Amino acid sequence: MTRSLRLALTLFMLALSLIPALSVAMVFSLGIFQKERDLALDLQRQSSERAQDLLLGYLDGVQAELNALAMNRQLRAEVRTEREALLRQTVFYRGNFDELIYLSMLGGEQAYVTRLGVTTERTPRNLSDNPLFFEPIRTGRIYYHGVERSVLNGEPLLVLSLPTLSTITSHANGVLVARVRLGRVLNQITRLPLxxxxxxxxxxxxxxxxxxxxxxxxxxxxxxxxxxxxxxxxxxxxxxxxxxxxxxxxxxxxxxxxxxxxxxDANLREALVTATVLLLILTLAIAVLCILIARRITQPVVDLAAAARRLSAGELELAVAVTRRDELGELQTTFNQMVSNLRGQRVALEARTDELQASVERQQALLDTVARLSIPLLPVWEGVVVLPLVGHVDEARGADLLAALMQGVVERRARVVILDITGLSSLDDTVLHTLIQAAQAIKLLGAHAVLAGISADAAQYVVASGVELKGLACYRDLASATTAAIGDLGRSSRV
Known part of the structure; x- marks a missing residue:
């Protein structure tokens, strides 16, 4: 039972300790999980920002190049070949453009150059109804039209247009349309480490x-x-x-x-393994601590249980050490007081037992005396004794009477025993049976019995009962019986 109590207490404390520990570990693990995920997402966002910086930086350079082109007076030269020469120089200078078109204030094509060369033989187009023309004219800012792919090699091209401004009025006097090559910058972006x-x-x-x-x-x-x-x-x-x-x-x-x-999640797995190992170590430490605490709490109970078993075996010379100052310490003190009280009670009980034993012995001696006095065997003549029967004679007293009579006959060497029934309170079958047994026993010891004190009622009862008192001389009173006994004894002596 003590082991069960200790085990139950240990498991209870372990559960109470592990529930918050597991909760903390779960929160910690979730925190690590979320932190690692956030770190991974932050790493990707940083890479995205670098990609954005590369792309926007490239486009800023392209826009600066287009702005410089738009400010060049040669772009508004009277001869188309001069304008196209300027565009061709821009296309092949850095290789950032796949196509450049210069539109007039009315949307007519004034110059057209591609990476394949100047195509002056083509029919000039009018783009006045195209957003590439009217959006920069309307807003006065650069207009991004969209991304398309080159029909030659599939390279992504960013289509944009921006207004060219008059150096005198600062109003738009034309539009530059460009297809910007994105291949190089996109290659740089896709090769960023992640x-x-x-x-x-x-x-x-x-x-x-x-x-x-x-x-x-x-x-x-x-x-x-x-x-x-x-x-x-x-x-x-x-x-x-x-x-x-x-x-x-x-x-x-x-x-x-x-x-x-x-x-x-690679780092997350390592962190979770570390957290699991720490949790196992913490669990082991908590388990050891719970066992020690449970042992400290239950050890006084174990000692008290052992002392109680010794006490139940009758060992009163014992005491448990009072090791605590709490309720268990109070229980230890109370147990010691109980044992001390039991020792005192045992001493008192032993003393009382001795007193009772002495009293019983005195009573037994008194009973023996009373028994001897209740069955007196009185000598009245040499060889003649009288046994007066007084009061009531039952079976137990009859047995005592026979035993005392036999012992007295032998000790006094009696030859005649007078059984005087004058003092009997009543005469019944038990008394008659006792008298007959006494007469037979006296005869066996070499003496003979004489019955004295036969009253009229007694004689009538004997006759009515049908009991024959063979070999037993009967006399009316003790004097007659004594005289007859002495006379019989004298005659026997002369013979």
Missing amino acids: GERGAIMLSDDAGQIIAHPNPDLLGSVAPLPPADGLAVNAFGERILQVRYPISMGPIKLFVRTELPLEEA
């Missing part, structure tokens, strides 16, 4: 992929995730994905980063 297997891509708001490290995925559509976090890529792999918008007028592009979940 873990071991991470990928950085660029897509439009419809999810069509413009740039990707895997060329096979260019032009495919991957729906934009509703929010940053867990997603599934085109290969069915679980990933962490971040989308970073880049707005350029009506155009919205998205830098999207993908990091395999297995790689993102």
Whole structure:
């Protein structure tokens, strides 16, 4: 029972200790999990910001180059070949443009150059009804039209236009339309480091992929995730994905980063293993502490149980050590007081027992005396004794009477025994049976019995009972019986 109490107490304290410990560990694990996920997402956002910086920095350089071109007076030269020579120089200077078009104030084409060369033989177009013309004229700012692919090599091209301003009036006097090559900057973006297997891509708001490290995925559509976090890529792999918008007028592009979940959670697994080991160590420490506390609490109970078993075996010379100052210490003190009281009670009981034993012995001696006095064997003559019977004679007294009579006859060497029944309170079958047994026993001892004190009522009862008193001389009173006994004894002596 004590072991069960200790085990139950240990398990109870262990449960009370582990519940908050497990709760803390769970919160800690969730915190680590969220922290690692946030770190992975932050890493992807940083890569997205670098990609944005690369793209916008490249476009800023392109815009600066176009602004310089728009301010060049040669662009408004009278001869078309001079204008196209300036455009060709710009196209091949840095290689940032796939196509340049200069439109007049009315939207007519004034010069046209591609990377393939000047195409003066083509019929000039009028783009007055095209947003590439009227939007920069209307707003006075650069206008981003969209992203398309080169018909030659599929390279992404950003189509934009900006107004050319008069140096005198600062009003728009024409429009430059450019198809900007994005291949080089997008290659730089997709090659930005992102873990071991991470990928950085660029897509439009419809999810069509413009740039990707895997060329096979260019032009495919991957729906934009509703929010940053867990997603599934085109290969069915679980990933962490971040989308970073880049707005350029009506155009919205998205830098999207993908990091395999297995790689993102690599540090998380290490952290969880560390947390698990720490939790196991904490659990072991708590278990040891609970065992020690349970032992400290239950040890006094164990000692009291052992002392109680010794006490139940009758050992009163014992005491338990008072080791506590709490309720258990009070129980130890009370137990010692109980044992002390039991010792005192045992001493008192032993003394009382001795007194009772002495009293019993005195009473027994008194009873023996009374028994001897109640069966007196009185000598009246040499060889003649009288046994007066007084009061009531039952079976027990009859047995005592016979025993005392036999002993007295032998000790006094009696030859005649007078059984005097004058003092009997009543005569019944038990008395008659006792008298007959006494007469037979006296005869066996070599003496003979004489019955004295036969009253009329006694004689009538003997006759009515049908008992024969053979060999037993009967006399009316003790005097007659004594005289007859002495006479018989004298005659026997002469013979």
